[in-house]
Amino acid sequence: MANDVADAERQVPEAAVAAVGISVDDLTALYRLESIRGFGPQKFKQLAVAGVSCTEVVADPARLPFRGRIGQSIDAQLRAQTDADVATIRGRAVRQILAAMRHEARIVTYPSGSYPQHLFESNNAVPALFVRGNTDVLGIHTAVACVGSRQIRPPYDELHSEFARRASGQGFVIVSGFALGADSIGHRAALESGGATICVMPGGLDRPFPPENRQLWDDLLRYPNACFVSEFAFGLRAAALTLRKRNKLIAAFSSGVLVSQTARSGGAMNAVRFAVEQRKPISTFAPDSSGATDGNEAVANLEGADITVFNLEKNRAEWDSWIARLSSST
Numbered sequence: 001m002a003n004d005v006a007d008a009e010r011q012v013p014e015a016a017v018a019a020v021g022i023s024v025d026d027l028t029a030l031y032r033l034e035s036i037r038g039f040g041p042q043k044f045k046q047l048a049v050a051g052v053s054c055t056e057v058v059a060d061p062a063r064l065p066f067r068g069r070i071g072q073s074i075d076a077q078l079r080a081q082t083d084a085d086v087a088t089i090r091g092r093a094v095r096q097i098l099a100a101m102r103h104e105a106r107i108v109t110y111p112s113g114s115y116p117q118h119l120f121e122s123n124n125a126v127p128a129l130f131v132r133g134n135t136d137v138l139g140i141h142t143a144v145a146c147v148g149s150r151q152i153r154p155p156y157d158e159l160h161s162e163f164a165r166r167a168s169g170q171g172f173v174i175v176s177g178f179a180l181g182a183d184s185i186g187h188r189a190a191l192e193s194g195g196a197t198i199c200v201m202p203g204g205l206d207r208p209f210p211p212e213n214r215q216l217w218d219d220l221l222r223y224p225n226a227c228f229v230s231e232f233a234f235g236l237r238a239a240a241l242t243l244r245k246r247n248k249l250i251a252a253f254s255s256g257v258l259v260s261q262t263a264r265s266g267g268a269m270n271a272v273r274f275a276v277e278q279r280k281p282i283s284t285f286a287p288d289s290s291g292a293t294d295g296n297e298a299v300a301n302l303e304g305a306d307i308t309v310f311n312l313e314k315n316r317a318e319w320d321s322w323i324a325r326l327s328s329s330t
Contacts, residue, residue, distance in 0.1 A: 012097055020097050021106040021114070022128075027093035028086070029054035030109065030127055035089065036077045038070070044127040045120065048110045054127075092233075099234035105132045105205055114138060122252040123278060126231040132205050133220070133227030137196045138253075142327055143173035145254035145275075146189075147247075147268045148182025148261045153292065155312055156261035157182070159285055161189045162314055163258060167323055168195025175200065175253045177246050178209070178228075182260055182268070184216055187226075196225040198253060202238040202246040205230050209238045229253075247271040255326040256281040262295030269295050276305045281329070283308040283322055 017023050033039050033047075033054050043066070047057065050065035057063050061075045081089075100107055108114045109128050114135040119125055131138065146164045148156065164174050164186040174190040176183040178199040190197035199220060203209050205228050208217035220226040231249060232242055247267065251257060251274035259282065262268040272295075275282050284300060286309055287293035300309045308322050 012094060012101075016097070016101045019104075019106075020100040021112055022097070022109060024090065024093050024097060026053075026055050026109070027097060027107065027128075028090045029058045031089045031093055032058050032078065032081060032086065034127070035081075035085075036074055039074060041125050041127060042123075043074075044110070045125045048120075053111070096233050099204075099206065100130070103132060103206060103234070105130055105234075106135055107131075108135065108138070116253070117141075119252055124248050124252040124274075126249065128231065130205050130230045130233065131227055134196075134224055135227060137173060137198055137225060137227045138229065140173045140196060141255070142171055143175050143198065143254045144323070144326060145175045145250050145257040145271060146182070146186035147176055147250065147257065147259050147271045149263065149266055149268065149292065150179055150181035150183075151292070152181045152185065152261050156285060156293075157185060159310075159312070159314065160258075160260035161185050163260070163319055164189035165193045165195075166316060166319055168193045168197075170320070170323055170327075171195075172323065172326070173198055175250055177202070177250055177271075178213060178216075179267075180210060180212060184213060187216060187220065191219060191223055191226065194225070199226065199228045200246050200250045200253065201228055201230040201232070202242040203230065203232050204234040204236045206234045243267060244270050248274040251275045251278055251280060254280065255329055256283065256322070258283045259295070259299060260285055261293055262299075263292055264294045264298050266295050269298070272299055272302075276302065279306070281306040281308065281322070281325060283310060285310050286312055288312075 052063050061078045064071055108131050116138045118141050144167050160182050168174055168190045174186050174197045176186045187197045208214050247270035250271050257275040259268050284296045287296040
C-alpha cells in the first residue's frame with residue numbers, strides 16, 4: 001500500500017499542488033480528522049478559530065483545543081490511527097488531487113483565500129469545497145437561492161425565470177442545485193442575463209448530475225461567471241443523503257431562499273428547512289390549491305420564520321423590495 005501511494009504521489013508535481021490549492025500533506029491531515037467519529041464542520045471551524053491547522057493537530061494531538069470527554073475521544077481516535085490507516089487516507093488525498101488536476105478544479109479549504117467568509121460564518125462551514133469554474137463567484141455575498149420542483153409548470157416556471165433574471169440584474173448570484181426543472185431554469189436565467197451562478201452539486205464534480213443536464217453543464221463550464229461546487233469528492237455518486245446535504249449548502253451560500261413551486265414532499269422543502277434553521281428570509285409564490293403547490297402553502301404558513309408570499313403576477317416592485325432586504329442583511 002505504501003509503495004502504491006508513493007508511486008501515485010510522484011504524479012503530483014509542485015505546480016499542480018499550486019493549481020489545485022492544497023498539498024497532499026494538508027489534505028491527508030484534513031481527511032484524517034474527517035474520519036474521526038463526531039468530527040464535522042463545527043469541529044473543523046472551532047479548530048480554525050483557535051488558530052490551529054489540521055496538519056499541526058495530526059502531528060501533535062495535544063494541540064487539540066477541545067477539552068473534557070470530547071477532546072479525549074478525538075485525541076484517542078487520532079492516536080489510534082495506524083500506519084496502514086494513514087497510508088490509505090493519504091492515497092485518497094493523492095487520488096483527489098490528481099482528479100482535481102484532470103478536471104482543472106480547485107480544492108478550497110479554510111486557509112485558502114477563496115473560501116467564502118459568509119459560508120465560514122454559517123452553521124455549515126464544510127472544511128473542503130471542490131470547485132470547478134470561477135472561484136471568485138463563491139465570495140460574492142449577495143446571493144439568492146432559487147429552488148423549486150423538477151416538474152415546475154406554468155405560471156411558476158415563468159415567474160421563477162423572471163425572478164432569477166431580476167435578481168441577477170441587480171448583482172445577485174443565483175444559487176441552485178442543478179436539478180431539472182426549477183434549478184435549471186434559474187441557472188439558465190443567470191447565464192442568459194449575463195449574471196453569476198453557483199451550481200451546488202450532490203456528488204463529485206467529474207460528471208453532471210442529472211446526466212440529462214449535460215448541455216447546461218457544458219455551457220456553464222465555458223461561462224466565466226459560473227462555478228460548480230460540492231462538498232463531495234470526485235467519484236462520489238449522488239444519493240439521498242448527499243442530496244439533502246446539498247440543500248443545506250445551498251441555504252448556507254445564500255442570503256435568502258426563493259422556492260417557486262414545490263409539493264410538500266418535494267426536495268426543495270429541505271432547502272426551506274435549512275433556511276429556517278439558518279434564519280434566512282424565505283419567499284414563495286402563492287399556491288394554486290393543487291397538490292403540486294401544497295409545499296408553497298406549507299411555506300406560507302410557517303410560524304416563527306421570515307416568510308414573504310408573492311402573488312402570481314409579475315410584481316417586480318414587490319420582488320425588488322424583498323431583494324433589497326437581502327442586500328441590507330449581507
